[in-house]
Amino acid sequence: MDSILRRCKNCGRYTLRKDKCPYCGGELEVPHPPKYSPDDKYGRYRLIMKVMSGKIKLSPDVINAIISGSSQSKTQ
Numbered sequence: 001m002d003s004i005l006r007r008c009k010n011c012g013r014y015t016l017r018k019d020k021c022p023y024c025g026g027e028l029e030v031p032h033p034p035k036y037s038p039d040d041k042y043g044r045y046r047l048i049m050k051v052m053s054g055k056i057k058l059s060p061d062v063i064n065a066i067i068s069g070s071s072q073s074k075t076q
């Protein structure tokens with residue numbers, strides 16, 4: 001199934017139009033869905049940065065699990 005959504009390269013808004021952005025007239029591109037992998041070390045790093053900057057509140061043991069690499073063991 002083809003994606004009907006287009007994203008403006010200029011302002012970043014999503015639109016159903018295919019020619020140009022209805023908001024600013026900018027060029028459109030097909031948005032790529034963000035790939036999330038639990039083993040993505042950069043994704044984990046970004047998460048750590050968010051925690052450190054106070055954007056996400058987590059308990060200390062959860063933070064420790066993320067920092068030490070929780071992907072190696074998945075004990076419930």
Ligand SMILES: [Zn+2]
Pocket residue numbers: 008009010011012013021022023024025026
């Ligand atoms: Zn735009």
